[in-house]
Amino acid sequence: MQAKRQTMPTPTPFAAPARNCPDMTLEPLKVACASCNLRELCLPVGLNVHDLSRLDGLVAKRRTVQRGDHLFRNGERFEALYAVRTGFFKTCVNSEDGRDQVTGFQMAGELLGLDGISSDHHHCDAVALEDSSVCVIPYSQLEELSREFTVLQHQFHKIMSREIVRDHGVMLLLGNMRAEERLAAFLLNLTQRLQARGFSASSVVLRMTREEIGSYLGLKLETVSRTFSKFQEEGVLDVKQRQITVLDLQALQGLVSNAAC
Amino acid sequence: MQAKRQTMPTPTPFAAPARNCPDMTLEPLKVACASCNLRELCLPVGLNVHDLSRLDGLVAKRRTVQRGDHLFRNGERFEALYAVRTGFFKTCVNSEDGRDQVTGFQMAGELLGLDGISSDHHHCDAVALEDSSVCVIPYSQLEELSREFTVLQHQFHKIMSREIVRDHGVMLLLGNMRAEERLAAFLLNLTQRLQARGFSASSVVLRMTREEIGSYLGLKLETVSRTFSKFQEEGVLDVKQRQITVLDLQALQGLVSNAAC
DNA sequence: CGCTGTTTTGAGCGTCCTCAAGAGTAGTGG
DNA sequence: CCACTACTCTTGAGGACGCTCAAAACAGCG
Numbered sequence: 001m002q003a004k005r006q007t008m009p010t011p012t013p014f015a016a017p018a019r020n021c022p023d024m025t026l027e028p029l030k031v032a033c034a035s036c037n038l039r040e041l042c043l044p045v046g047l048n049v050h051d052l053s054r055l056d057g058l059v060a061k062r063r064t065v066q067r068g069d070h071l072f073r074n075g076e077r078f079e080a081l082y083a084v085r086t087g088f089f090k091t092c093v094n095s096e097d098g099r100d101q102v103t104g105f106q107m108a109g110e111l112l113g114l115d116g117i118s119s120d121h122h123h124c125d126a127v128a129l130e131d132s133s134v135c136v137i138p139y140s141q142l143e144e145l146s147r148e149f150t151v152l153q154h155q156f157h158k159i160m161s162r163e164i165v166r167d168h169g170v171m172l173l174l175g176n177m178r179a180e181e182r183l184a185a186f187l188l189n190l191t192q193r194l195q196a197r198g199f200s201a202s203s204v205v206l207r208m209t210r211e212e213i214g215s216y217l218g219l220k221l222e223t224v225s226r227t228f229s230k231f232q233e234e235g236v237l238d239v240k241q242r243q244i245t246v247l248d249l250q251a252l253q254g255l256v257s258n259a260a261c
Numbered sequence: 262m263q264a265k266r267q268t269m270p271t272p273t274p275f276a277a278p279a280r281n282c283p284d285m286t287l288e289p290l291k292v293a294c295a296s297c298n299l300r301e302l303c304l305p306v307g308l309n310v311h312d313l314s315r316l317d318g319l320v321a322k323r324r325t326v327q328r329g330d331h332l333f334r335n336g337e338r339f340e341a342l343y344a345v346r347t348g349f350f351k352t353c354v355n356s357e358d359g360r361d362q363v364t365g366f367q368m369a370g371e372l373l374g375l376d377g378i379s380s381d382h383h384h385c386d387a388v389a390l391e392d393s394s395v396c397v398i399p400y401s402q403l404e405e406l407s408r409e410f411t412v413l414q415h416q417f418h419k420i421m422s423r424e425i426v427r428d429h430g431v432m433l434l435l436g437n438m439r440a441e442e443r444l445a446a447f448l449l450n451l452t453q454r455l456q457a458r459g460f461s462a463s464s465v466v467l468r469m470t471r472e473e474i475g476s477y478l479g480l481k482l483e484t485v486s487r488t489f490s491k492f493q494e495e496g497v498l499d500v501k502q503r504q505i506t507v508l509d510l511q512a513l514q515g516l517v518s519n520a521a522c
Numbered sequence: 523c524g525c526t527g528t529t530t531t532g533a534g535c536g537t538c539c540t541c542a543a544g545a546g547t548a549g550t551g552g
Numbered sequence: 553c554c555a556c557t558a559c560t561c562t563t564g565a566g567g568a569c570g571c572t573c574a575a576a577a578c579a580g581c582g
Binding site: 523524525526527528529530531532533534535536537538539540541542543544545546547548549550551552 | 553554555556557558559560561562563564565566567568569570571572573574575576577578579580581582
């Protein structure tokens with residue numbers, strides 16, 4: 001069902017701003033958390049500069065993933081976590097009978113692969129929605145280092161817990177909200193995360209299709225499209241294909257918090 | 262909206278079988294993982310007898326929770342994880358506007374409170390659905406001990422990861438399945454977990470109301486009730502209030518795996 | 523410019539929700 | 553012991569929201 005992706009221009013880089021690092025290559029590359037702009041959003045939160053330098057052995061490799069390619073697949077052996085450095089991903093689970101559910105979208109600084117720890121095998125697919133690069137974090141080394149660094153250990157636990165809390169939020173969305181509320185919640189979440197990365201909170205270029213949004217939100221693509229159109233008519237959004245501008249933030253916020261009315 | 266719970270008889274003890282421990286009291290009580298029947302399902306999986314004895318300091322307290330009472334509430338400070346010893350719990354998140362979503366049901370050997378690690382505060386309510394007892398696992402001590410015991414560390418990470426995988430499965434259910442499929446998946450999951458604890462796989466006494474099932478499955482209580490009746494008519498289940506007997510296991514399994522047809 | 527994949531929009535339909543009434547069950551107190 | 557209350561569960565009728573099917577517009581690419 002998933003169609004082959006076309007390459008598309010990327011008018012507004014969605015992920016991280018240009019940083020003071022050398023160009024990435026396909027080869028393993030020395031990466032320093034200490035000099036990474038994302039360290040305040042990523043795994044090393046809380047570590048001081050000295051401790052950070054000791055992480056260099058942990059996050060030693062980078063990997064690039066072309067738009068449409070898999071970072072890992074359901075069933076593959078789990079070896080490492082991945083921190084998104086640049087780009088954008090989706091993760092999705094598939095049921096025996098071939099149904100697909102997007103379980104999340106990941107942007108710079110976010111971790112991929114946590115599901116794999118449970119059984120040493122990945123339980124979902126991770127697909128790049130644009131050309132991306134990730135830091136490879138070998139899991140055994142992470143466990144080892146987190147026995148040494150209390151702060152790292154705690155931060156890692158926090159990240160896993162945060163994922164659980166996020167998932168529960170999605171369950172609330174899927175179980176209780178109507179289409180408009182779901183889309184509003186989705187857009188608010190997206191803009192907030194982008195804002196935390198230094199981007200505009202009112203202007204977004206979506207990296208995913210209507211179908212992928214729909215899969216994440218438990219809706220069909222037509223419903224997503226119709227709801228976008230409705231928001232446009234009401235003056236809440238300006239929608240030009242994947243270029244979304246929030247015109248009435250309060251209206252969006254009202255939809256998710258007063259939704260019971 | 263939540264009504265005050267009535268006390269109800271518990272014809273079939275739902276949780277753990279009788280075990281060789283002294284009667285529980287409200288007082289802190291010396292608990293030994295090494296002599297606990299649940300150790301193969303709980304946190305200490307993989308630890309040998311010698312290591313187990315060193316956990317005694319960790320899991321030193323027990324707590325009882327009456328039916329209908331909270332083990333913890335959304336917003337409360339997070340101090341400890343809880344391992345269900347006997348009884349049955351639900352966890353639910355609530356949105357700003359008062360909506361409620363049951364995020365899970367927990368039985369003997371399962372851990373409660375993982376959501377709290379993310380921000381040092383709980384993000385959901387945990388409510389006992391029958392008189393229950395839990396082991397209290399102070400979180401700071403768990404972190405400390407898991408720096409010492411590799412196996413404990415790994416097992417703890419596995420448990421968190423398993424929760425993430427479970428949540429993704431629920432997202433698939435909520436996003437893709439129809440009412441019958443959801444209820445079938447729910448019942449199969451419940452009976453499997455009961456079976457792992459030595460109970461019948463075909464006979465279940467539900468500890469939760471139709472409304473709570475509905476909240477978990479993203480359905481209204483009337484729909485849950487109607488679906489139970491439908492299964493009864495079709496000879497798939499025998500439904501007598503909360504006493505459910507599975508008559509046609511294959512039919513249930515077919516619903517969740519061939520659901521795309 | 524044709525091809526492919528994405529998005530929009532319309533019409534009709536189905537699943538599940540809402541509203542409502544009544545039956546069943548448990549617990550309480552006279 | 554039985555009425556009385558509170559809660560849960562069942563069942564029906566009607567309606568709404570989102571889905572299905574379908575066609576056409578749009579955008580990017582070879």
